[in-house]
Amino acid sequence: MSTPPLSSPPAAGAFTFLANGTSLPWADLPEFNAPDLVRATGAEIDRGARLCAWFGVPEGDATRLVAVLAFDADSTLAVARSTPVRGSYPALTVTHPQAHMFEREVWEQHHLNPEGHPWLKPVRASNTAGDAPAVGEFFRVNGPEIHEVAVGPVHAGVIEPGHFRFQCAGEEVLHLEIALGYQHRAVEDILPGGPHRATMHQMETVAGDTTIAHATAYANVLEALAGTEAPLRAQWVRAVALELERLANHTGDIGALAGDVAFLPTASACGKIRGDFLNLSALVCGNRFGRALVRPGGTRLDLEAERATRLLERLKVALGEVEAAAGWFWDAASVRARFENVGVVFGPQATEIGLVGVAARACGLVRDVRFDHPTGWYRFAQAPVAVWPGGDVYARARVRWLELQRSGQFLQEQLAAAPAGPVNEPLGPAAPDTFAVALVEGWRGEVCHVALTDARGAFRRYKIVDPSFHNWTGLALALRGQAISDFPICNKSFNLSYCGFDL
Amino acid sequence: MFVFDTLTHRLKRGCETMGYPQAPAPALPDRHGGALRVDAAKCSDGCQQCVEVCPTGAITRPAGQPLALDLGKCIFCQACVEVCPPKAITQTNDHRMAVRNRGDLLLGAPGQEEVRLAAALDKKLLKLFGRSLRLRVVSAGGCGGCEADVNVLGTIGWDLSRFGINYVASPRHADGVLVTGCVSRNMSLALKKTYDAVPEPKLVIAVGACAINGGPFIGSPEVLNGASAVVPVDLYIPGCPPHPLTILDGLLRLLDRLEEGKR
Numbered sequence: 088m089s090t091p092p093l094s095s096p097p098a099a100g101a102f103t104f105l106a107n108g109t110s111l112p113w114a115d116l117p118e119f120n121a122p123d124l125v126r127a128t129g130a131e132i133d134r135g136a137r138l139c140a141w142f143g144v145p146e147g148d149a150t151r152l153v154a155v156l157a158f159d160a161d162s163t164l165a166v167a168r169s170t171p172v173r174g175s176y177p178a179l180t181v182t183h184p185q186a187h188m189f190e191r192e193v194w195e196q197h198h199l200n201p202e203g204h205p206w207l208k209p210v211r212a213s214n215t216a217g218d219a220p221a222v223g224e225f226f227r228v229n230g231p232e233i234h235e236v237a238v239g240p241v242h243a244g245v246i247e248p249g250h251f252r253f254q255c256a257g258e259e260v261l262h263l264e265i266a267l268g269y270q271h272r273a274v275e276d277i278l279p280g281g282p283h284r285a286t287m288h289q290m291e292t293v294a295g296d297t298t299i300a301h302a303t304a305y306a307n308v309l310e311a312l313a314g315t316e317a318p319l320r321a322q323w324v325r326a327v328a329l330e331l332e333r334l335a336n337h338t339g340d341i342g343a344l345a346g347d348v349a350f351l352p353t354a355s356a357c358g359k360i361r362g363d364f365l366n367l368s369a370l371v372c373g374n375r376f377g378r379a380l381v382r383p384g385g386t387r388l389d390l391e392a393e394r395a396t397r398l399l400e401r402l403k404v405a406l407g408e409v410e411a412a413a414g415w416f417w418d419a420a421s422v423r424a425r426f427e428n429v430g431v432v433f434g435p436q437a438t439e440i441g442l443v444g445v446a447a448r449a450c451g452l453v454r455d456v457r458f459d460h461p462t463g464w465y466r467f468a469q470a471p472v473a474v475w476p477g478g479d480v481y482a483r484a485r486v487r488w489l490e491l492q493r494s495g496q497f498l499q500e501q502l503a504a505a506p507a508g509p510v511n512e513p514l515g516p517a518a519p520d521t522f523a524v525a526l527v528e529g530w531r532g533e534v535c536h537v538a539l540t541d542a543r544g545a546f547r548r549y550k551i552v553d554p555s556f557h558n559w560t561g562l563a564l565a566l567r568g569q570a571i572s573d574f575p576i577c578n579k580s581f582n583l584s585y586c587g588f589d590l
Numbered sequence: 591m592f593v594f595d596t597l598t599h600r601l602k603r604g605c606e607t608m609g610y611p612q613a614p615a616p617a618l619p620d621r622h623g624g625a626l627r628v629d630a631a632k633c634s635d636g637c638q639q640c641v642e643v644c645p646t647g648a649i650t651r652p653a654g655q656p657l658a659l660d661l662g663k664c665i666f667c668q669a670c671v672e673v674c675p676p677k678a679i680t681q682t683n684d685h686r687m688a689v690r691n692r693g694d695l696l697l698g699a700p701g702q703e704e705v706r707l708a709a710a711l712d713k714k715l716l717k718l719f720g721r722s723l724r725l726r727v728v729s730a731g732g733c734g735g736c737e738a739d740v741n742v743l744g745t746i747g748w749d750l751s752r753f754g755i756n757y758v759a760s761p762r763h764a765d766g767v768l769v770t771g772c773v774s775r776n777m778s779l780a781l782k783k784t785y786d787a788v789p790e791p792k793l794v795i796a797v798g799a800c801a802i803n804g805g806p807f808i809g810s811p812e813v814l815n816g817a818s819a820v821v822p823v824d825l826y827i828p829g830c831p832p833h834p835l836t837i838l839d840g841l842l843r844l845l846d847r848l849e850e851g852k853r
Contacts, residue, residue: 220776240780243759245727245741269776273812285645288806295735352596358745373621376735415596
């Protein structure tokens with residue numbers, strides 16, 4: 088297990104620090120020229136920071152780069168920006184691989200060339216007639232024994248589209264390259280000038296299985312921009328909904344993993360129990376995915392005492408059932424044998440590529456926004472962070488199981504501890520020329536929303552980072568040296584979002 | 591050890607598949623709301639409140655004309671229901687809302703207060719698909735919500751296969767395509783190719799507000815506002831996402847598998 092070392096306070100004039108879910112004037116962000124920003128960001132990462140977001144803000148015909156870093160041990164976020172850049176700047180990826188996807192994205196969105204980037208290609212856009220994402224060329228391994236396997240975008244099964252290219256020597260995968268972008272809906276492009284009437288609903292569907300986490304991050308950003316806070320009871324309802332979302336998805340994942348190793352008792356039971364958890368979300372707000380619950384300023388609906396009691400009763404039953412179903416699975420040596428030492432991502436690799444969420448915690452990294460950067464209800468109550476060393480499929484399944492138990496316990500405690508008061512308050516106008524950041528620990532991992540307002544208080548730039556944006560690289564690494572037949576369980580053990588990445 | 595545990599639990603749980611459609615349908619959550627009903631005659635003069643709160647432009651009321659609500663564009667956020675003082679727009683708590691024609695989702699005109707539910711396939715197609723329907727599911731710009739609730743029909747609780755309906759891996763094995771998502775430009779070719787690979791005669795089922803008309807992303811430059819931009823749609827199932835019961839109702843209605851004389 089490795090915890091980032093406690094950082095010493097930054098040198099004056101370097102990054103500006105702020106807490107999760109707060110805002111500061113855009114003018115207060117320290118300005119570096121681009122090469123200096125790259126160097127300073129690299130230095131902070133070397134001191135234990137993580138890159139939460141790296142993106143461009145258009146300014147005339149130039150672009151400013153913005154870095155958002157997290158010092159997990161200090162519960163602080165560090166931000167800085169560059170002076171307007173045109174053309175190119177030296178790539179951060181060369182020294183710090185966790186920036187590689189961000190720099191490809193900046194190149195695609197703002198046409199800024201990160202010089203020295205080792206694998207510069209589109210992240211999600213199409214450059215053809217609009218038929219398919221421009222995947223350019225794939226990394227190729229040559230040799231008489233080598234063969235290439237191409238899968239997707241339409242896969243077998245009811246799942247989202249993506250394209251996977253395996254370079255194989257027999258069964259062994261030498262390299263996997265993942266090309267995404269098929270679900271691209273231009274989410275970030277339609278946000279400037281907002282919030283619009285549909286914005287809240289678009290946030291809820293950035294990744295449908297992460298509705299509560301994205302909606303909460305968005306609400307936190309708007310509240311930070313308005314300088315207000317949602318009432319305590321609303322924060323309690325949000326936490327309850329967020330943990331229900333986690334329970335449903337982790338249960339589904341355990342069932343799917345069992346299904347992929349043909350362990351049907353757990354697979355069938357978990358498929359059903361997942362639905363029971365989704366129905367608990369529907370009990371709270373009418374929708375199985377938590378739509379129309381979280382609103383800027385609070386929540387649209389209250390979770391009254393009588394409803395909370397009903398929720399608690401049904402929750403206990405579902406938790407008991409998932410306990411039994413997962414018990415069969417953990418007891419079976421055949422299941423453990425299929426999961427252990429398969430799809431390993433090593434701790435140092437995980438740190439280097441900036442894994443977050445379940446995938447990071449399964450590599451022994453203690454990373455959990457609820458614990459590291461608590462906002463809302465998590466300032467008062469926390470579930471223990473679930474960590475497991477190993478970095479293999481087994482560890483990722485195990486972390487899910489631990490979280491199921493701990494979130495279940497957390498929910499049972501919190502449902503009995505409702506604060507009184509209203510669940511929403513009118514939200515004031517967003518402050519002009521202001522920059523706000525909000526992190527929320529969704530069930531997959533860290534959801535990061537960043538907003539910058541213009542002189543009228545409308546969005547000038549809105550950046551969304553779904554945990555999948557960090558973690559797809561982890562799946563590619565997990566496949567190195569694996570049998571290609573192990574791809575399904577590796578993929579399921581990460582269970583990343585396509586639409587959350589494609590935006 | 592675990593074999594006995596598993597067997598004991600299995601026996602204890604009994605049959606988990608619901609009795610529907612022979613038994614009554616499972617209850618919808620009390621806050622769900624179900625399909626909408628529009629009584630345009632109840633509208634107050636000049637009131638535009640519902641039009642102003644609708645996030646997807648599903649509601650229109652041009653001057654001098656009655657209120658019109660397009661349930662295909664609706665994402666069921668309930669904002670219009672909450673702001674309507676004379677209760678011209680109400681919830682029916684009815685899970686049934688699948689239709690065969692896009693126009694049947696337009697509510698508000700006299701005699702069109704509620705959706706006109708889907709009619710079954712014609713005799714020839716019923717003979718082909720009525721007892722065995724294989725679907726290739728294509729997620730094209732979906733958020734994962736519809737996909738999850740389409741998937742859930744395959745689990746033991748709903749057990750879609752008891753109706754002879756299955757999801758299959760290859761379009762060559764399929765009788766139709768089930769589309770979710772607003773159809774991103776980047777998925778249009780893949781959707782078209784999948785459709786083309788399904789042998790004739792074939793069906794297309796659009797599940798969810800996105801697949802019908804773009805949902806929350808209607809009008810975004812990277813989306814084509816629904817499946818009909820690429821393939822001809824035979825069944826529209828509204829919702830964001832539709833409740834599994836709504837999807838199942840649509841499929842069974844299409845295959846004439848519901849013993850239901852009314853409506």
